[in-house]
Amino acid sequence: MADSETYDIVIIGLGAHGSSTLWHLSRTGKKIAGIDRFRPPHQRGSSHGESRIIRQAYHENPLYVPLVRASYPIWKELGQIAGKPLYKKTGGLFLGKKDSTVVSGARLSADTHNIPYDYLDATTIRNRFSAFRPGDDTVGVLEHEAGILFPEAAIATFLHTAAANGAQVNTDEQVMAIFPSKEAIELTTTKRKYRTAKLIVTAGAWLNTLFPELNLPLSIRRQPLFWFRDRAATGSPDRSITTTRSPAPVEAPIFLWEYEKGQMFYGIPDLGDCLKLGWHHDGRIISPDELSQNVEKEEIAAMQQTATQYLAIDPIFQKSCVCMYTTTPDEDFIIDLHPDHPNIVIASPCSGHGFKFSAIIGRLLTDLALDRPTGFDLAPFSIRRKALVDARAIKGAKA
Ligand SMILES: Cc1cc2nc3c(=O)[nH]c(=O)nc-3n(C[C@H](O)[C@H](O)[C@H](O)COP(=O)(O)OP(=O)(O)OC[C@H]3O[C@@H](n4cnc5c(N)ncnc54)[C@H](O)[C@@H]3O)c2cc1C
Numbered sequence: 001m002a003d004s005e006t007y008d009i010v011i012i013g014l015g016a017h018g019s020s021t022l023w024h025l026s027r028t029g030k031k032i033a034g035i036d037r038f039r040p041p042h043q044r045g046s047s048h049g050e051s052r053i054i055r056q057a058y059h060e061n062p063l064y065v066p067l068v069r070a071s072y073p074i075w076k077e078l079g080q081i082a083g084k085p086l087y088k089k090t091g092g093l094f095l096g097k098k099d100s101t102v103v104s105g106a107r108l109s110a111d112t113h114n115i116p117y118d119y120l121d122a123t124t125i126r127n128r129f130s131a132f133r134p135g136d137d138t139v140g141v142l143e144h145e146a147g148i149l150f151p152e153a154a155i156a157t158f159l160h161t162a163a164a165n166g167a168q169v170n171t172d173e174q175v176m177a178i179f180p181s182k183e184a185i186e187l188t189t190t191k192r193k194y195r196t197a198k199l200i201v202t203a204g205a206w207l208n209t210l211f212p213e214l215n216l217p218l219s220i221r222r223q224p225l226f227w228f229r230d231r232a233a234t235g236s237p238d239r240s241i242t243t244t245r246s247p248a249p250v251e252a253p254i255f256l257w258e259y260e261k262g263q264m265f266y267g268i269p270d271l272g273d274c275l276k277l278g279w280h281h282d283g284r285i286i287s288p289d290e291l292s293q294n295v296e297k298e299e300i301a302a303m304q305q306t307a308t309q310y311l312a313i314d315p316i317f318q319k320s321c322v323c324m325y326t327t328t329p330d331e332d333f334i335i336d337l338h339p340d341h342p343n344i345v346i347a348s349p350c351s352g353h354g355f356k357f358s359a360i361i362g363r364l365l366t367d368l369a370l371d372r373p374t375g376f377d378l379a380p381f382s383i384r385r386k387a388l389v390d391a392r393a394i395k396g397a398k399a
Helices: 015-027 064-084 103-112 122-128 151-164 205-210 295-309 355-369 386-398
Strands: 006-012 032-035 052-054 087-089 094-098 117-120 137-141 146-147 169-172 176-179 187-188 193-201 219-230 254-260 262-271 276-282 315-327 334-337 344-348
Touching: 006 015, 006 187, 015 032, 015 151, 015 355, 032 193, 052 064, 052 355, 064 087, 064 103, 064 151, 064 355, 094 103, 103 117, 103 137, 103 254, 117 122, 151 169, 151 355, 193 355, 205 315, 205 344, 219 295, 254 295, 262 295, 262 355, 276 295, 295 315, 334 355, 344 355
Parallel strands: 006 032, 006 193, 032 169, 094 254, 193 344
Antiparallel strands: 052 146, 087 146, 094 137, 117 137, 176 187, 187 193, 219 276, 219 315, 254 262, 262 276, 334 344
């Protein structure tokens, strides 16, 4: 191999978070490179499947609201750069029993941060959204700014623009080893060697393969996605307009439904005639290199049954894909410096809800790499937080 190429900052992993970081960094004048083992946007990680939900009434924890609010203007700016919107406002309906995590958590975030919302009982939900079949004890939180992001187009725009700004974008190149020291970090990849003052690692489901010594308690779960068409809509000349009972029309909100305690599924109205559905969490644990796009017949049938039970549609399966969640024990992100090497920034902002934040997280990782204040409290995302330390201890004891 030739001598090392030298950079101020290198990023490993150019998915949602790495591509955003490369774009933010490309505006700082630093000499930077991003490396990915595949050619993003691709179907091998966590950022594919045509659409992602963005929402503010954040049932997970109110601490995420300032972050998501800071992401909206960046998504709008990126859409202007792309020449097409990368955020589509649809509103969001969060359904469940009154005391469910989704409903009570969404209200807590909305009340804490003055997010306008409508609180709907089952009758009102049925009257306003005839596509939903809530039981009498189901309520809904309707948030107005929620909507859809387009992950593949966003990643492509981040990368093209970063490259146009002078960033090196090296794809189909896998980082094989990292050699940190106080002065600089050396990397070897399948193609060359790098020497860099700072390193940012946004390797998604592969984070633990790059830092086995950290033994991070991350579970990698296979998450299938399904697209259905309503039989009633089939054959209609303009299905997106003429179907009034399908959630498919563009005017329908995205939704997240806690139909049993802790069991959630979500839906994204498509811009055409298909409704995209998925379960939130509960996927089978896999190793990331095992990911295949095969979806079993039983999985399709199970989602069809859920759709039939909770939505007023007759769902005809159209297509599927499979993605990965990289989940921490408390489902909060990891955004921190490496505990032993402060010149390495590590980020795992996933747990199945990270995409919407990637616009702002790229800026936070840029700030961390440049030793600048981020303006956000990142303590909840520390590698040393109790939930992670305790889980690592249990994992270590089992090993
Ligand atoms: C089915 C599904 C639905 C989701 N829905 C939503 C949603 O509605 N809203 C939301 O906000 N979030 C959602 N998420 C979560 C969100 O998509 C993820 O949190 C986010 O995309 C993760 O991005 P990432 O950059 O961490 O990972 P990725 O995009 O997977 O990027 C990691 C990159 O690192 C590269 N890499 C790994 N190892 C190496 C190496 N050794 N050398 C070089 N490159 C390497 C990989 O090739 C990959 O490109 C969903 C996730 C899934 C799977």
